[in-house]
Amino acid sequence: MDADLVYFDDPNDTYSSLPDDSVSSGNVSDNVVFGISILVICIFGAVGNGIVIWLLGFRIKRNPFSTYILNLAVADFGVLLAATFFVADYWVGFIYDTPIIFFVFFFLFLSTYSSSQFLLTAISLDRCVAVFFPLWHRCHRPPHLSTIVCALIWVLVLFFLLTAVTCTLKSVRLHVSIIEESYQFIVNAVLCLPVMTIATVSLFIKACLKARQHRRGRLLTVILLTLLFFLLFAFPFNIMHILTNLIYLPIYMSSGALLLACLNSSINPVIYFLVGRQWKSSHREGMKMILQKVFKEEEGCVEETTV
Known part of the structure; x- marks a missing residue:
């Protein structure tokens, strides 16, 4: 896949250069394999996140932590939907006649991809407070805090981190500088990476020390795996986008970063299933029961039942 398509450069440049570049830039079979791979990942990931959204949104009584997971599943679903569109359009090509669909x-991609990072940052901070200050978190946590945080994240990303501004400038075909083009990705890197890294390391150390005395809880395992996979798979897309606007990068690097980002958005439901399932039990468990077991550890003095 062409780097222009992956990183959503100026539509004028994309329209004029994409077909020639995509034909001459690499082996057609490699492009086919890449396209099929990312479509398969996106389809299965969308189904998994859709199941999580349906169960947490309508079938399971929500608590403060599952509210974060519900919003994260919505963000991941949006990332996969947008990525599926761009990959499908790479083959169909109807975007050239309908630029509004592109924007x-x-x-959708920029807002949901950024929202997932801020949601994971909030999740990591929430877990650190729960682990290091368990009494306060369990009994004195402000009511509806997770709902308020999720709402603020969506508003912040959609309206104040240049998602809307950049899209508006592009839609009217005005010049967008390199800084403006990469602004939100730079903000994602500066604000989210240090917090998530410190939180992940702290939770990992705490979990290892606690494991010597007690069995590690499912919820903490889920969060550690989710943060680890995000740092390894999804975050490099920020760096690739910034570098692509500054220097030339091989196409396979940008395409690989997009593939990994989609894989990260697809893997969370798998993590919930693998961690929550009782492997030694002969009783067959549904996804609803598994999610209930994973997130029941959050039950405490304060419960929250609205998104």
Whole structure:
């Protein structure tokens, strides 16, 4: 896949250069394999996140932590939907006649990809407070805090981190500088990476020390795996986008970063299933029961039942 398509550069440049570049830049079979791989990942990931959204949104009584997971599943679903569109359009090519559709999915991808990072940052901070200050977190946590945080994250990303501004400038075909083009990715890197890294290391150390005395809880295992996979798979897309606007990078690097980002958005439901399932039990468990077991450890003095 061409780097222009992956990183959503100026539509004028994309329209004029993409077909020639995509034909001459690499082996057609490699492009086919890449396209099929990312479509398969996106389809299965969308189904998994859709199941999580349905169960946490309508079938399971929500608590403060599952509210974060519900919003994270929505963000991941949006990333996969937008990525599926761009990959499918790579083969069909109807975007050239309908640029407004491009900007709709560009906005969807940028906002949901950034929201997932801020949601994971909030999740990591929430877990650190729960682990290091368990009494306060269990009994004195402000009511509806997770709902308020999730709402603020969506508003912040959609309206104040240049998602809307950049898309508006592009839609009217005005010049967007390199800084403006990469602004939100730079903000994601500066604000989210240090917090998530410190939180992940702290939780890992705490979990290892606690494991000597007690069995590690499912919820903490889920969070550690989710943060680890994000740092390894999804975050490099920020760096690739910034570097692509500054220097030339091989196409396989940008395509690989997009593939890993989609894989990260697809893997969370798998983590919930693998960690929550009782492997030694002969009783067959549904996804609803598994999610209930994973997130029941959050039950405490304060419960929250609205998103």
